[in-house]
Amino acid sequence: MRYRALLGLAMLSVAALLAPPAAAAAAQGMGYTPKYPATFTHFDYVNPDAPKGGALVLSAAGGFDKLNPFTLRGTPPAGMGFSNGFVFAEYGLVFDSLTTPSEDEPFSTYGLLAEDVVLAADGLSVVFRLHPKARFSDGSPVLAADVKHSFDTLTSAQASPTFRAYWSGVQQAVVTGERSIRFHFKQRNAELHMILGQLPVFSRAWGQGKPLDQILSEAPLASGPYVVEKAEFGRGISYRRRDDYWAAQLPVRRGMFNFDRVHYEYFKDRLGEEESLKVGALDALEEGSINAWVRRYRGDRFATGELLKDEIAHRRFTGMQALVFNLRQPRFADVRVRQALALAFDFDWMNQRLFYGRRVRTQSYFQNSDDLMAQPALDGPEQAVLQGLRLRQRYADMTHGELPRPVATGNVADNLRRQLLQAQRLLNEAGWHYRDGALRDARSQPFVVEIDIASRASEAVLAGYARNLAKLGIALQLRLRDASLIKARQDAFEFDMAVDLLAGSSSPGNELHDELGSAAAAQKGSRNLAGISDPVIDELIEVIVGSHDRATLAAAARLLDRFLLHQHYGVPMYYDSRYYVARKAWLQRPAAALPQRLLARSWLLTMWWAGPR
Template structure:
């Protein structure tokens, strides 16, 4: 989530000789929707009662309480993970300097930071902290704590994701007890926005231990909840702070309503479903459409004790696909990558597995109409191409029409046509079928492994495996513990992985970690593929430094076009709605949820309606 423009309407205090702290909100190239006197987000119930409990589920296990270090897996509810972080809205524990609304592309509003000021030369941003802000141990949140948080997360004791995301920030400077300034190494159109996402942690957390050794100690942070009980790998519960400092802020009205939020861990998805049906869970978001249609049935559903909720959305979904590890020689040939993609039959899956409820992913910026590459190159996009330092490499790599995922029409003839094309591409790249398998020039069979943490992906991968077998390729699907999968991916010890890239309505600095050359060899980065291409690096710079939304959109379309031509990922699909089953005593606002609301964030606005 990224941005660049401070709403000029909100600088009026400075115009009248007052302090330049009047900027309560920042919009990404537009005036923020919510003015200085707003009372609450439009999509919440500000009068939602507080209290009750919410029991949810999680898959796999967890082995740490520090989500900011690379090693291990944090529990659900933290809102952050070492392989890429989400925002403080989705964290029960950690508040950030600013927070964003769900019904705008990217606008920031004050949370820990009461207001903000971007320097006239755009080489620094200053935040003034809210004097009410308190950590869970009762101590005030001060500028020195913000500096500590930034310095710690940028150190090598924390995940490399943060160093990549904030690479253009030179330092954090304490200006006053509650005033912190961030100086930039260079002008970067969105730095003042994305540094607002900084989670602030207390130096007292860990009592002076090296940060990467702070593993099992409960965090000391400023968010609405604290950890109540922990059974590592099995369950965790959070208790709402009665002294939560931001309870009356407009940015928090009607949110985080439950007195207790608990997560129970399951090794098997069927266990989660059965726990919902027996009443052990209060709500469950289902990702499998076949399960939703066929298994969410029974007396409790008929009576209304459990409600099935389908919520449509138009959120930015990005590129969900099967990532190929380019560090392996066999995947470095674009013809091999394209052949593998041709064997993936989405049309059959949508008809027979998904009940027509999935849509095919066609872009790294799916559902962002102004960011997705279009069939024809626009005049603005062509002008960017002509300016590229790596123009010749770009033109050599981008030939022909915009690639679209292969379709079959769910017919045998359609699949056969795609497999014939795939077979030709594999032959051109040196692979031949002999002795019962597709083999390279040295006789090595084409065998691929993919690890999954639960069985939800098995029907999809089984169907793909059957098609690959017709080409002589063996796909081995292995069910493994999620922690082990993460470790293998952090170490780049994998063949294939299911991943999501580019799912922002306002792309920017995160692209360094997703697609940039510098992250290709950085263990724990989001660049699982190992993409290292000077053309991509150059286009990312154009996006990050775009002066306005139009320029950003043009550069993003250019990037999308280029990476689609490289076939780095086998595009899969995305959901057009969320499937949520919940107990009848849980309520959510009557107004429609924002179309861009992320999966899982529905729980933030719900409340307990039954008597306590």
Template structure:
């Protein structure tokens, strides 16, 4: 993406892996909730963890165990792709098509060769209505997939797009034989026929799933897979809540657990096995782009369409108190949709390049009307005793301006309807964060009612946009592009199952997204991302929450991982699968 890739053609492995890591051993991990399908690409149902994809949350294939993609990114660069299923990629001089030549060694788990016809089948299937909507949004500018011959396939583009040749390389490929010709949305419990390092070995729906490493994995010695996917089996046990996972770890039933609650990490990760050294606690710092984690309101409801109401909701969130009393100072405040990507985050001053982009907008006046004053920063209560009170007084004034009045014990609109906000949560750990927020909102006359529900039910409601407020994560890519259409584009606002939970629909945003995906180089892309970030922040679409500055992982002492250099794009969960290994001399 506009720079020289880090690794030369002669590289033998990524720097962040141990190429000599031993293979074998059984890894047991946990998952929350339940699952009811083995097809991660359809919208209905909940796929088993370990697949690496979901229909409304597309991620890179390297985070999963079953599917290989045409190319794979490195984790220590903003965005560079290297060959996996494709041994060669040729971008046309006019940049309107790219042709991939498949590696002749590539084999599916049933032993059949990976052919161009399978690649086309995978693309056509994922772009159909039988798959989730994210894929259609992500690859919207691809016109067609054309089989050149058995081992060559060409993707034709509708228009020039600076990253399209990169993101089509992320296409997960599966065999035409998967499902035996059934409509794709009816392929539910049939194990995938794919070319990845693992196959599904055992399934107990809703309770557990075991993946077995393929002894015949065709890519084991490729530079992009050397030293990776080292376990003989990976087993996931499902639990109804996080406390059950913690107790199972302390009882020795799990090999590792990534903890998201700092309160739990500090107070509960103790006991005999930690004292003896059988279990080890590690805090791994990172600089991974984290995006905007926040509380998103549903703009499809008229009561949330006024930005003053949304800003008032954000003023009631007291991060400073939470960080001091619950997070032990280990959280950072989210201030950007591209948090931790320094060149993508909006700055206090508008650069000359940003100003040129703003001046060139067709919707320039709308941009200027909606971006006034200084760059918004999340409200802080600071060190003063009256910090929260000051923020709530300001919130009260904004609500009054928006037509809301406090009467008979509640904040009410002109029709007398009280402002009651429902929020579903899948884990009790969220309650400790939401309880103080609910108290603060209560001082404004707003009732926040949060309920513990099954994760699959929450997903279904979010897919249907049947919610008031939801915990949301948007943005966050180190090289943003086509995925932003699904996050913020007007078209995705009405597409059930999209990532645009809020229902954002704004011609200014649509225009900026086009500029981002058309950016010819990193410098231009970064400038466009900064004006998008600035515009989004001024709209107060979400209440910014916080981000983790490190990963908290407790694990058996015989698990090993590379020490340095840690990749900048490190994801703890995927690294545990891709980069760690079991030391056979230490496992008894």
């Protein structure tokens, strides 16, 4: 399961778990004990006495055309927390959920809107009891009918299909009292009661009876710490902190959401964001380009100490960032073609020339996980899971020999040449041959690949890859497009290759159906960009979702990782073990280190505060 950008989730125990004001829940059968007791007063990684006040000005790229983050069409604003319809995207400012995770442990969640959770002894239903103090921003109480409305609406055809896939195991939601709701499951599922805790709840009055997909410009009516103060579509959005936020003193919210106002200014290009930071118009900016970080983040304000540069180490689960192939296109159907295109990606050259040696090559779909990454040899738990698979014979060929990890060139020309020769042989075997100045198939059609990019910075990153593909006779064409258009094209599966992030949760589960499952491959707007459709993968996902102990789940995840690597569904790229944040000196942060799973931008937004200027 995920909490976006790829944060881990909680596992609840089988008994009544959450006692007021908030208590931990962990799946006892999963072998994990929660860190925080029922009497805890705040998370260790926050400053519980952080002062409230001040304004935070951040930036966002492109634009937005709606205030509804849950529908497929259009682009919601930064700060809503559910970008692209992901329940697990990142901390949002407007919506509260039933439970909330801690960021310094992998599997625990704690009560927010729900003060108590009871999982049935047979594991086929769960009851959430709502906190009596929970209030929407208009002062009305949060009731079970609002929770049911939120769930039913998000799993309807009006919302992004991601939600339907995520909660597909729920049979129905039944209101059992004014502040009590029971969710019935289609079958036992070790994590379904936990991911239901991520449900973002909004008032039945939002939109005044309009269908969800017709709610565009009406600000959400929800129970979170902020409300939309002003929205200028395509230009900027401001949020105001609620003085009457009902959960401000709960242990799960103490020391958090400290700025009175948060404003996002929109920019058409990255250079505009950087220059605005340098002239003092922005308060902080997370930089993803190491080249820019090293070469361009300098000037008078950095010299005087008004602007500071923070390099923040992390070991967050990063998943598989890759250039994925659109398998719906016949030319990518042959695994030899996909493997050949991956061999042309020279990460070591790129890392030395562009990234100052600071990037790390992605090796796994569960990168940085201690127990989910595939290892060279199968162990006992993996063998046990394998023996229970209906399609184990298809898996058998992948249980011997080396794992197909990305090949390193060491930035040595001869090594790259050997990789390209191997790629050429694979392409020839697949029916592609070089003639008349291009790599062509049996019908003499040239091999041309398009990749949509949203910024010029991506051109520099992919230029070396384009040169290597050209040596094979493949033309890689980079198309600079608006981010919203790229999203629309990807939702409709109208692309050749695309940068995507797959898997990566510390506790994988239901989200795998939407990312890797066969049903999602044909569902426009799903997270299965690549169009992966394989019964072996579907079966392994079912084993993971149905696991009732961590050892079985981890073993099945390692088998899934191994199978995915053998299929070469994408060109593995890289990740960074540090966040790069430029900020004004008056911004203060907790003394505790960044929690392992938390994104830097969420940390800054939710746990920092305005110090003396």
